[in-house]
Amino acid sequence: MKFKLIKSLVFTLVFALSFSTLAFAATTGTPINKQADGVNTTITFANETIKPGSNEFTISLLDSSGKPLDNPNLKLTAAMDTSTDMGGMKEDKPMMIDLKEGSQKGVYTGMVDFNKNGQWIITSTYNVLGQAKTTDLDVKVQSAGPNFLIIGGFLAVIILVIVIAAITKKKKSTKA
Amino acid sequence: MAEIKIPLKQDLPPSPVKKENDLLKNKKFKNFIKSKTYPAVFQIPIALIFAFIVLELIIGPGEAHDNFGTAGTWVLWWPLLPILLLLFGRFWCIVCPFGYLNDVVQKFVGNNKPVPKFLKKYGIWIIDITFLMITWSDHVWGIVENPRGSGVLLFMITTAVIFSGALFERRTWCRYLCFLGGLSGNYSRAGMVELRGTPEICKKCTTASCYKGTSEVPGCPMFEFPRTMDDSAECNLCGNCVKNCPNDSITISTRIPTKELWNIKKPKIEVAFLAIVIMGIVFVQNITMLEIWDEILNSLENILGTTNYYITFTVTFLIAMAIPVALLLLTGLIAKKFNKTSVKENFARFGYAIIPLDLAGHIAHNLFHLLAEGKSVGYTFMELFGISSNGASTALVSSPTIQMLQYIIITIGTVGSIYTAYRLARSSQIKSTVLGTTVVYTILMILLAVANILLFSLPMAMRM
Numbered sequence: 001m002k003f004k005l006i007k008s009l010v011f012t013l014v015f016a017l018s019f020s021t022l023a024f025a026a027t028t029g030t031p032i033n034k035q036a037d038g039v040n041t042t043i044t045f046a047n048e049t050i051k052p053g054s055n056e057f058t059i060s061l062l063d064s065s066g067k068p069l070d071n072p073n074l075k076l077t078a079a080m081d082t083s084t085d086m087g088g089m090k091e092d093k094p095m096m097i098d099l100k101e102g103s104q105k106g107v108y109t110g111m112v113d114f115n116k117n118g119q120w121i122i123t124s125t126y127n128v129l130g131q132a133k134t135t136d137l138d139v140k141v142q143s144a145g146p147n148f149l150i151i152g153g154f155l156a157v158i159i160l161v162i163v164i165a166a167i168t169k170k171k172k173s174t175k176a
Numbered sequence: 177m178a179e180i181k182i183p184l185k186q187d188l189p190p191s192p193v194k195k196e197n198d199l200l201k202n203k204k205f206k207n208f209i210k211s212k213t214y215p216a217v218f219q220i221p222i223a224l225i226f227a228f229i230v231l232e233l234i235i236g237p238g239e240a241h242d243n244f245g246t247a248g249t250w251v252l253w254w255p256l257l258p259i260l261l262l263l264f265g266r267f268w269c270i271v272c273p274f275g276y277l278n279d280v281v282q283k284f285v286g287n288n289k290p291v292p293k294f295l296k297k298y299g300i301w302i303i304d305i306t307f308l309m310i311t312w313s314d315h316v317w318g319i320v321e322n323p324r325g326s327g328v329l330l331f332m333i334t335t336a337v338i339f340s341g342a343l344f345e346r347r348t349w350c351r352y353l354c355f356l357g358g359l360s361g362n363y364s365r366a367g368m369v370e371l372r373g374t375p376e377i378c379k380k381c382t383t384a385s386c387y388k389g390t391s392e393v394p395g396c397p398m399f400e401f402p403r404t405m406d407d408s409a410e411c412n413l414c415g416n417c418v419k420n421c422p423n424d425s426i427t428i429s430t431r432i433p434t435k436e437l438w439n440i441k442k443p444k445i446e447v448a449f450l451a452i453v454i455m456g457i458v459f460v461q462n463i464t465m466l467e468i469w470d471e472i473l474n475s476l477e478n479i480l481g482t483t484n485y486y487i488t489f490t491v492t493f494l495i496a497m498a499i500p501v502a503l504l505l506l507t508g509l510i511a512k513k514f515n516k517t518s519v520k521e522n523f524a525r526f527g528y529a530i531i532p533l534d535l536a537g538h539i540a541h542n543l544f545h546l547l548a549e550g551k552s553v554g555y556t557f558m559e560l561f562g563i564s565s566n567g568a569s570t571a572l573v574s575s576p577t578i579q580m581l582q583y584i585i586i587t588i589g590t591v592g593s594i595y596t597a598y599r600l601a602r603s604s605q606i607k608s609t610v611l612g613t614t615v616v617y618t619i620l621m622i623l624l625a626v627a628n629i630l631l632f633s634l635p636m637a638m639r640m
Binding site for chain 2: 051053093096098116117143147150151157158164168169172
């Protein structure tokens with residue numbers, strides 16, 4: 001009886017620990033919006049905070065009436081904003097970002113790999129009625145904090161393994 | 177341990193046949209190895225440092241440049257590891273925090289199940305594949321450059337070690353699963369320390385307490401039986417056999433580096449494969465850290481028609497792994513003309529001759545990180561107390577000095593590999609075929625050495 005109670009308590013604790021970390025998880029994406037020449041460009045990152053490393057995003061181009069642009073031939077590049085540097089810093093070559101067409105018309109998805117934190121500029125180049133246009137979107141990449149979801153997940157698995165091993169060991173010694 | 181016996185008393189008369197250079201002849205050293213403080217005196221402080229490093233990696237600064245965990249792991253420990261393996265064999269494996277964690281978990285909740293047959297059969301292949309996958313994922317997801325990534329990698333290993341320790345007997349993880357254990361095993365074969373049983377004493381022994389253990393001390397954690405052990409690949413110098421042997425049969429002695437490789441009785445293809453892919457891994461590590469890597473990448477992007485790094489790097493990785501393997505196979509094919517041995521057997525046997533050059537390449541590559549970025553360990557440690565290095569240089573010595581050291585190390589490794597190939601040919605063939613076989617493998621070693629030297633002659637980017 002006592003053993004069963006301890007077992008239930010430990011399992012409850014493990015599940016509580018694993019799910020408690022969900023509280024730290026990102027809940028909403030981060031949209032960044034800019035309007036230029038009658039075109040509304042919105043880039044939405046999958047995570048609430050944009051961190052160094054790979055970041056998934058969707059980008060949409062809509063005209064003033066909210067309709068997607070026809071054949072915009074969209075191209076994206078990302079580069080660190082060096083406008084505030086005191087000079088003398090080597091300017092990194094802009095990174096080309098691969099895009100895929102999304103499920104809806106006028107929506108594209110991609111992945112950008114920010115190699116350091118700081119202010120970045122994502123430059124979108126597209127065609128409107130045969131004319132090339134450019135919109136710069138400012139993105140703030142924040143230093144990566146601890147990911148409690150991952151930490152909690154690992155701890156939960158570790159605790160689970162130890163508890164199961166302890167139970168089986170005890171069972172084995174009781175049988176013997 | 178499952179098979180613990182009662183303590184044993186000496187059951188054989190003392191024997192004078194022990195090795196001349198046996199370090200255990202020194203009473204202080206012997207007492208230290210036999211004492212309870214060994215290896216705990218090393219394990220506990222290293223485990224504490226490791227715990228701090230993991231903490232720093234997961235909750236410390238997000239930038240590698242500022243993180244003590246990153247500096248401690250990739251600038252200090254990783255470059256020192258191959259040097260430690262050369263000097264002390266797999267001694268690192270007994271003080272390794274993962275191995276120690278395995279022992280602790282096993283002590284309290286271990287079920288001591290026997291090692292599954294498939295692990296015994298395919299363990300080294302699993303290690304080979306894991307090692308390649310981790311190297312690949314490091315480049316694609318940036319584990320080294322990202323403290324969180326390094327933290328996750330350590331967490332993954334920790335979880336796997338706990339699982340292995342809780343379920344299986346002895347150090348199943350270290351022997352059959354640890355990807356570093358595979359690398360360490362290979363390098364230890366070229367190392368300067370060996371532990372052996374004394375055949376004249378062991379052949380009369382009926383207790384085998386070195387393997388089985390006693391009520392005081394467990395048996396060999398690495399599933400080795402010193403009586404039949406003829407290589408150092410799996411011995412972590414834990415000292416259990418020294419403590420357990422009632423007849424004082426165990427010797428720990430120094431030896432000429434690479435000596436163990438000169439006479440491989442049963443070459444294993446998986447060991448040779450690991451040796452040759454490590455050469456490929458050293459090439460990848462070097463190529464991707466060169467300042468011309470971006471240009472190479474651009475050319476590759478144009479050829480493949482994609483800028484997707486997953487694809488471009490995977491292609492680079494596969495080429496870098498395939499070239500040394502193909503070269504070793506080709507050399508085996510040419511050598512077959514001389515020694516009339518199958519390509520497979522040549523591949524397996526002479527793959528061992530690559531190990532000294534592997535070790536040299538690994539040390540030389542990491543020497544750059546150790547000497548060009550070494551001060552970052554101190555700087556990041558000072559930053560823990562709020563003291564900034566104010567962008568001071570991280571270099572311990574100048575780049576030309578590092579390059580010169582790298583060339584010297586590669587030259588020594590090449591000589592070691594050529595001599596090993598010669599000795600392997602001599603020990604396995606008739607006199608008339610030795611020269612031809614040695615010349616063929618000498619050409620291979622020189623080719624690999626030239627490739628290494630060319631890569632080291634180009635400017636390299638830093639980790640921190």
